Amino acid sequence: MHRVYEIFEVWPDGSTVKRAVVSGLEFAKVTLDALAERRSHECKAVDVETRQVVAQRNVPRAKRRTAKRIFQIAYDEGIGFRRAQLLRELGYGVISVLGNEAAKVLLGVVQHYDLFIVGHAAPESARREMVAWLKANYPRVKILALNPPRQQITDADYNALQNGPETWLPIVTERFANPN
Numbered sequence: 083m084h085r086v087y088e089i090f091e092v093w094p095d096g097s098t099v100k101r102a103v104v105s106g107l108e109f110a111k112v113t114l115d116a117l118a119e120r121r122s123h124e125c126k127a128v129d130v131e132t133r134q135v136v137a138q139r140n141v142p143r144a145k146r147r148t149a150k151r152i153f154q155i156a157y158d159e160g161i162g163f164r165r166a167q168l169l170r171e172l173g174y175g176v177i178s179v180l181g182n183e184a185a186k187v188l189l190g191v192v193q194h195y196d197l198f199i200v201g202h203a204a205p206e207s208a209r210r211e212m213v214a215w216l217k218a219n220y221p222r223v224k225i226l227a228l229n230p231p232r233q234q235i236t237d238a239d240y241n242a243l244q245n246g247p248e249t250w251l252p253i254v255t256e257r258f259a260n261p262n
Contacts, residue, residue: 085129087136089113092124101125107136107184114139115191132163134178137188149175150196150258155185155212157204165199168247169254182212195223197257200235202228202244213237226253
C-alpha cells in the first residue's frame, strides 16, 4: 500500500497552492522535482496522513540559513512523528521519512542538511547500513543514532539511548551550538 502525498508550491508570502496529489514516495519525488524545475518558488511534498514534510525544493537561501535542517529516518511512525513535531516546535527544519528505502529515494538528490537522526526501532543491521550509506553520500553531515538499550552504532557521530527527548535533545542543541 502506497502512502499519499500532496505537492505544494509555497509563495513568498507563505501561502501555499496545492499542485498535485500522488500515491507513492517515488512519484512524489518525481512530481516535486518536475514542479521545482518549472517554478522558482519553494516546493514541498507533504504526507497526507501525518502532515509531515518529506521533501523540499527551491528553499530560499535566507530560509536555509536561519533554520537548521534535520533529516530524520524513523522506523516507528508514531515516535518519528512526535520527534519531528518537537524539533519543529524548537525551530528546526525537519524532513522525516519512514525507513531506509524512503530515505535513499529522497536523499538521492543531494541537498543541504545539518544533521541526520537515525531512529531506534529497526534491526541493528538496517540501522548500521543506513549510517554507512549516509557517511558515504553525505560525509560532512553529522549523524545521531538513537539506540535501544545495550546497542550503539559505532560509525555514527553521536549515540543516545532512545528513552525520550531528555536523552538525545541535548546532543542536538549542543551540535548546533558548536557546529564543528
